[in-house]
Amino acid sequence: MKSEIEQARERIAQLEAQLKAQTLDAEADMRAVLDATGQSILLIRADGIVLHANKTAARNYDRSPSDLIGRNILEVLPAPVARHRRAILDRCITQKAPLAFTDTRNGRTFAHNVYPILDGDHVRRFAVYSEDITDILHKDREVAASRHQQSVLLEILSLSHTTESLDALLASIHGILRREVQAENLYVVLMNPHDGSPDYRYCVDSAWQGNAAARPPCGWKDNLLCLEPLRRNGAVQFSGTELCALNESGALSTPAPVPLAWLGIPLRVQGKAIGVLATQEYTESRVYTEDEVCLLTACSDQIAIAIERKRAEELMQESAEHYRAFFEDNHSVMLLLDSASGDILDLNKAAEAYYGYPRQRLAGKSIAFLNLFPEAKLREVLSKLSEQRITNIITRHRLANGEMRDVEVYSGPFTVNGRRRLISIVHDITRRLKDEAALSAAKEAAELASRVKGEFVANISHEVRTPLNGLMGMLQLLLETPLSEEQFSYIHTALQSSKNLLRVLNDVLDFTKMEAGKLSLLESTFRVSDILDHTASLFAQQARAKGLTLQVRSDGLPGDLYAGDDGRIRQVLFNLVGNAIKFTDSGQITVETWAMPDRQPECRRLFFSVADTGIGISPARIHHIFEPFTQVDGSLSRRYQGSGLGLTIVKRLVELMGGGLLVDSEPGQGTSITFHVLVREPAKSICLLTATEDSASGLLQPLRILLVEDEQVNMIMAQRILEKMGHMVTCARNGKAGLEKLHEQRFDVVLMDIQMPVMDGLEATRRIRNAASPMNPQDIPVIAVTAHATSRDRDDALEAGMDGYVIKPFERDILASAIHSALLKRACIPGGESGGYC
Structure with a gap:
């Protein structure tokens, strides 16, 4: 019995040992499990004593698990935190339910969960789970x-x-x-x-x-x-x-x-x-x-x-607004076309108003609906416009009311989303074409009127010059005859009046040319001294007759020889000197000339100044004296006569010669008019061949001259002047008769009228140049002596082969100078071994 009891005790002891070992193993396993988790786990009593702490919990408090177990967790924490935790635990005891909260330590955030452990109806312990949620929160x-x-x-x-x-x-x-x-x-x-x-x-x-x-x-x-x-x-x-x-x-x-x-x-x-x-x-x-x-x-x-x-x-909106402003709201009629088919894709409001069709009526129709082009012509025009071979066409468009209007259409191609388009701007030119037709007709009428007027003036000039030539010639011949002082005065006055009439005639002719834009220049080499000498000799008698002193100075002139239109320069200077004498009753007339370099190479500015001590010009009138038909005194009782064209022509001639005018005047004190013209410096090799008008007569030896003239008085007058110069003169009444004379006799020079019956002077000159006669060479000097005074007439004469041009009426010195110049031009030597021929 005893043995069984002992055995039972031993067995119980063994079982207890095994249970204890198993319990320890289970606790070890539990600690391992708790330590392995990432959470902080604490088991504490209600008073805060730590019963268990895993490694994570200990690490969060910077301690080991053994250091925490048995200690009051509230003592480990800082006082403020400890009070907060105590309040949490007390609330959990009161509520007998779990609580959760978070806090932050050292930059890290922790989530805490407190679970009460009940013993009956009382909370004896707490399980506290804590976790670092910093990374979770960050994510x-x-x-x-x-x-x-x-x-x-x-x-x-x-x-x-x-x-x-x-x-x-x-x-x-x-x-x-x-x-x-x-x-x-x-x-x-x-x-x-x-x-x-x-x-x-x-x-x-x-x-x-x-x-x-x-x-x-x-x-x-x-x-x-x-x-x-x-x-x-x-x-x-x-x-x-x-x-x-x-x-x-x-x-x-x-x-x-x-x-x-x-x-x-x-x-x-x-x-x-x-x-x-x-x-x-x-x-x-x-x-x-x-x-x-x-x-x-x-x-x-x-x-x-x-x-x-x-x-x-x-x-895009701005572009759309630009398009709207350019296309839709444009006042011009505008169409947008398909360049291939010619279909109207769009039209603006101006097009609707112009054609009289609403937009939806025209959109989609071919442009041929408006311009009525056949298919073939439409394709051709569209192709040319698309390829920009043409940019505009003039055609006719039909309006909604059936009216056909003349239009000019400007079109240009552009591409939108790969599709070729044409933008067309339509201008109604119906009125313009009518106006152009009317203007063209008016222009033709004006040109015809101008031509008729020019021809009329030229004819009148010719018809007046012809008898005036005879009159002035005869007066010049009379002056060379024995005369009493009274007779000389009468003849001189008549000759001066004839010259005044000639000046008016020349002014009218030049004004007509000026209106027609046909004033021209004829450049030649000249001496300034010749112009001044001619001026002094021409106006000396007029100045003396009024008791005036005429002074001519050229002190500021670096050279005497220049190239320009000396005839036009003389015309301007003569006009200004004539006016100065006319408007001066006492004192003097001073003519000065000088030259200055010009910006153009080999050119100079030739200045002439004409100053008088006459009546002067008021400031109110000074800007009007160059207007046509304007005079200083325009009243019926005026003292000074004239056509009022002289200064108008002067201004135009000066401008034509690249120059300008300056007027300085004071009423009662006199007037000074300065003009300048652009002239060239002739090449050094050029020699001036022409003689002065005053000296040419004396330089010429007796010549055999053929005078071809149809007007009896002019023939007699010219023949007598030439004979008084010592020349032998043979006369012919027309060009044909003149050619016959050239075949019969030898001559040194021919004076040829232009307008004659049977054969005119131009045709006669051409025949002379084209065929030599037995008695005279083809290059015999031929000088035109004519009443035709236009530059075109001069050009025609020179083109026909004439060597000089003398306009009727002429003075004997001008005629002598022309003969001498023509002889020098043809290099003729009168009276030499050739018997006086060229």
């Missing part, structure tokens, strides 16, 4: 931030579609950034695509409101603060202290006042910077958080895309 925040960021990006994307303009878009974006990062002050700088300069497209800033001077500078500066994010290629943040230092050093140009905080983000589209988004603060010095910078950086690309979208939309 949660990242996910939340990402989701929020996506939400903001979607909001910005939506704004790019819903806002009406770039300004509205930027204002809405400002609202988002004000909400997200408290960006009360915001500006958006966009770079000008042409020159890269910054353009402050959007500016809202408390420091700039109502203060235009404080707004950021527009225009390019390398050190502008707003460009810093572009230079650094990323977000840039400055404090107020940093900005002041940069501003003082000149490294950056900052706005005024200097903000306490500034943040700028570059705006990029596909990697290309288009501008900067910036915000700044004045009331508090703040540091923009990493999350704020990240959000702005993330949003910047979407903002840039939205901005570019709006800019493109604005450009």
